[in-house]
Amino acid sequence: MEYTNIITMGFTGRVFFVVLLLMVAVGYKQYQNLTVLAPPPTVKELDQYWGPGDGKLYKEDPSIKPFKIAYTTGVIEKLRTKLNDTPNLVPPLEGVAFEYGFNSNHLKEIVTYWKTEYLDKWNTREKYLNQFPHFKTQIQGLDIHFIHVKPKVPAGTKVLPLLLLHGWPGSVREFYEIIPKLTSKTDDKDFVFEVVVPSLPGYGWSQAAAKQGMSTSRMALIMKRLMDRVGHQKFYVQGGDWGSLIGSQIAAFFPDNVIGVHLNMCAVHTPLAILKTIIASFRPSLFVEEKYVDLYFPALPKLKELVIESGYMHLQATKPDTVGTALVGNPVGLAAYILEKFSTWTNPAYRELADGGLLKYFTLDSLLDNIMIYYLTDTITTSQRLYYETFTIREMAAGYDRVPRKVPSACAKFKYELAQTVDWALRDSFVNLVQSNHFDDGGHFAAMQLPAVLYKDVVEFVKKTV
Template sequence: MGLMTRVLIVVISLGLAVVIQNYRQLAKPLPVPKLDVNEYWGPGNAANYKENLLVKPFDIATPAEVIEDLKTQLNRPLKLHSPLEGIGFEYGFNSKYLEKVVKYWRDTYLPKWSEREKYLKKFPHFQTEIQGLKIHFMHIKPKKTDGKKVVPLLLLHGWPGSVREFYEFIPLLTTPNAKSDYVFEVIAPSLPGYGWSQGAAKTKFGPVQIAVILRNLMLRLGHDKFVIQGGDWGSIIGSTAAAVFPENALAYHSNMCINGAPVNYIKMVLMHIFPGFFLHKAHHDFYPSLGQFFSTLMEEMGYCHIQATKPDTIGATLLHNPVGLAAYILEKFSTWTNADYKKLADGGLTKRYTMDALLDNVMIYYVTNSITTSQRLYAEMFNKENQALQIDRVPIKAPTGCARFRHELSHSSDFQLKDRFINIVHSTYHNDGGHFPAMELPQVLYDDFIEFVEKAFKKTA
């Protein structure tokens, strides 16, 4: 054996030793960080603050003058550039179709606003004050139980969604079903800064801090143990709550399970290079090549970079700009439901949703002026204080269920997730659906959730 060969072997061996050692360090679980569960996030100084513990009914009615002003704005002539020839939504929201959306919004939707507002009021709405912030939530109890066990459920939305995502899903959860021994008492809050929930007045208010507030909400309502379900931000906040409050989390289910720990990215590369070792053959097509993955990332995550760096700038652009707001939000309901919808002139928006449902969601952002405060969460997620907590390295002990819908932007395999979710009892793949399954395929999501709950409670019994 020549000298150079020996040197090469030594170098490679040392390199592998470094990688293995670093991997072990990165994969090592961390303890729950110490958190201030009473930290004040409202305006001004907390010295004289005294929390109002009252939980009271909340009227989500919109002042008539807000609707009249919206009508005035939508009556202004649109000055849009024509789309490029042969282009659907590939360049963003198709301006020709945007004209149709605005016309429908102005001439059909707004004239029946009282009907839509009544629909949005169909569930009981409440408000309470937690850590200086007024928090809105819907609280729906089963009207009958038929002998089923009632389980508290914290149901969490994301961006650019709202509690409107759950209007078709909630009745399934609160109605006894022969498939399950359980029925659910649903608490669906508007995330702080979203909808009718007040945004923080101070910086460093990220997913961990929101998880604290929502856990405190559940305690205030008398639930010291509860199930958590969520996607998008609801997934990040929900998994954080399950990690840092294991004594409260009965179980955790998500339609977007993710692991943001560094070891996940090592595993992602390995999985894509050697899929046969880590994935069932039937699921290979849920995971595109690394090239496709990064192409999708570059194409679809521009909004995230803007909102994580300059949320107030894009917020100012969209605030009181209903046409821009609708285009910005609805474009996500096109692409994130199915990437192939980009090829369509109408973005496929009404293939899975009614235009009324889509505009209900836009209206929640518009009438509450919450677009800026909702986007600030991206900046707080990526600040150095939040990243230093390394929450994704705190293991989640609660029984976990992960449902994957084919057209979600990306998926994480059990191989990637298991370092964080150490008790995965339910892992499924659905050949349809995208980022908003509670709104798009509520029955499918419900069936998946019920199947998970039966497994989770059987394991913990």
């Protein structure tokens, strides 16, 4: 009996040892799969004719033409007429501020200001929007609009090209306060920036794609070619929201052209990065300075906030044209839809304020400038299509997050950003992360909300790379 038991135990031990080896081997293989880096896509993979009709008949016009924002009195008065015909807005529930969405009582106040004081001085606002040089050029079948500001500095001053990329529901208007800081010679830096600020395809005055597939990765190639077009084969990139993802992909796909990339709203969604985030959630202080833990954890409340604020994303990633039809040509609806994001994406606590806290950092004129860009260009629908095109199986299966960003990278982490990623996970993609700063204030629209803070962070980063 004892002999039989010894044999049985020996056999069981050997089986257990074999199973353990198999588990280790499978685990190691899975770890390899999680950590493997991907090569960048070729230009051929990203290249496509996006204009209407047959691309075989297309001959690109590489010229750069000056552009001026100009709308007739008739267009503005038609808008005023629509604003005067505001529908009977349903009153908010008693004691409710922005918890159910945009407070209709405050919306009435904004509409009143818009149709009187703002439109009365439209010539002044139009002049303000035209204060920087605007241009258009044709790339891959699309007319691409961009601002291009060359600094006026003494000879011998180092000038660094910088591509600034906006997101949704923003526009080039987000950068108007930071552009003068970047392009001026100041005591805090011995260089200045030459800035290029494009409207993304389908946004503002940039033509929308007529074909399916205009995702962030495809926009990355267009933006890189824009920089080639204006004479810069090497340049810096800064972006937030979609601009962050596009900027990140430019850095990944064209490392020989990007000197450095600075982002607000940095993210990596590889399986390994997700696993690392889960691990970090158990003992956050091991991965993040104690005073910044609340920017990342606890995870469940953060996830709840993200769910509350991301309903629009599901709509735009599935039925962008339906939502767009409800908003295009509808100034009141458009204002409510967009301005609500400038409230709660700046600080989720502003849901508890009857005015949404909109004027704590922004002026009503600046907010309406941004609305006017969407309204006058009828681009709300085409801007929303970027969600549909980027969240496709094809795009997500491409694994662009696993292409290493080898260029020097920086991440500015503002306290009330929609989502944050710990540096431990970020470094899976941003393999040369040289700066990661946390801020005690600020939200999603950092360039417009805290231009001085973002400016200083960009300068601090660039000093490490020049």
